[in-house]
Amino acid sequence: xxxxxAIPLEGAMEWPCSYYMAxxxxxxxxxxxxxxxxxxxxxxxxxxxxxxxxxxxxxxxxLCKLPIRTGSADIIVTDMPFGKRIGSRKKNWDLYPSCLxxxxxxxxxxxxxxVLLTQDKKCFAKTLSTMxxxxxxxxxxxxxxxxxxxxxxFLKRTSLSFNKxxxxxxxxxxxxxxxxxx
Numbered sequence: 805x806x807x808x809x810a811i812p813l814e815g816a817m818e819w820p821c822s823y824y825m826a827x828x829x830x831x832x833x834x835x836x837x838x839x840x841x842x843x844x845x846x847x848x849x850x851x852x853x854x855x856x857x858x859x860x861x862x863x864x865x866x867l868c869k870l871p872i873r874t875g876s877a878d879i880i881v882t883d884m885p886f887g888k889r890i891g892s893r894k895k896n897w898d899l900y901p902s903c904l905x906x907x908x909x910x911x912x913x914x915x916x917x918x919v920l921l922t923q924d925k926k927c928f929a930k931t932l933s934t935m936x937x938x939x940x941x942x943x944x945x946x947x948x949x950x951x952x953x954x955x956x957x958f959l960k961r962t963s964l965s966f967n968k969x970x971x972x973x974x975x976x977x978x979x980x981x982x983x984x985x986x
Contacts, residue, residue, distance in 0.1 A: 809837030809862065811881050813844060816858040824860040829867070837862045868902040872910045874966050880907050883921035884928065896924050900931040908938030909966045916961030921947070923954040932957070937964055 806812065806826035816824045826837045841860060865871055884903065885896060907918055918939065922928045932941060939959045947954050 806837050806862070807833055807883070809840045809860075811883070812860050813837075813840060813858070815881070816860040817844065820859055822859060824858075825863060825872075826860060827863040827865040827867070827870075829865065831864060834862055834864050868899070868906050870906055870910050874909050875912045875916075877910045878912060878916060880911060880916075880918045880920075882919075884924070885922075896927045900924075900927055901934065904931055904935050904939060908935065908961060911961040913961055913965055914963040918957075918959040918961070920957045920959065921949070921954055922957070923949065923952045925955050928955070928957065932959075936962075938962055938966075 806828045809826045812824035812826040815822065828834055828837070841858065841862065844858065863871065885899065908916075910916075911918065920928075932939060938961065940962060942958045942960050944958070945956045947956055
């Protein structure tokens with residue numbers, strides 16, 4: 805959900821000692837992000853900068869199945885689909901829980917944080933209420949985004965290991981019947 809890559813680009817320019825990943829499932833968004841990264845590179849080069857590149861990569865991915873190791877991210881910053889221009893509010897009811905679960909997987913327990921912007925506050929609040937084992941809300945900031953009343957949620961990853969959660973879920977699932985038991 806990198807859109808044009810504005811969030812990771814601003815981060816990479818402001819805090820160059822960190823590493824940033826911009827990702828989206830939409831090829832056009834990926835191309836826009838790459839173009840914006842190249843524009844910044846060229847602008848810096850034309851100004852005589854000798855610094856090579858920015859600490860940023862762009863990846864086409866499914867946010868619900870990130871190609872990132874479990875517990876390897878310190879912070880996730882993104883704007884969630886509002887359900888206006890892309891997707892729908894109805895789809896958000898499936899998307900938000902999957903996204904928060906996957907973000908919980910890749911964020912480091914107890915250290916990881918997420919800063920998430922959304923206009924679909926009802927869906928997000930309901931989803932967050934079911935994710936207490938992974939995320940704790942530290943606070944919310946209300947913002948105006950192009951006339952839309954939106955919220956920025958600041959979340960902190962709980963100390964619970966994602967592997968522990970996965971084991972607990974497997975232990976609670978009823979055993980599948982074999983052919984001889986049917």
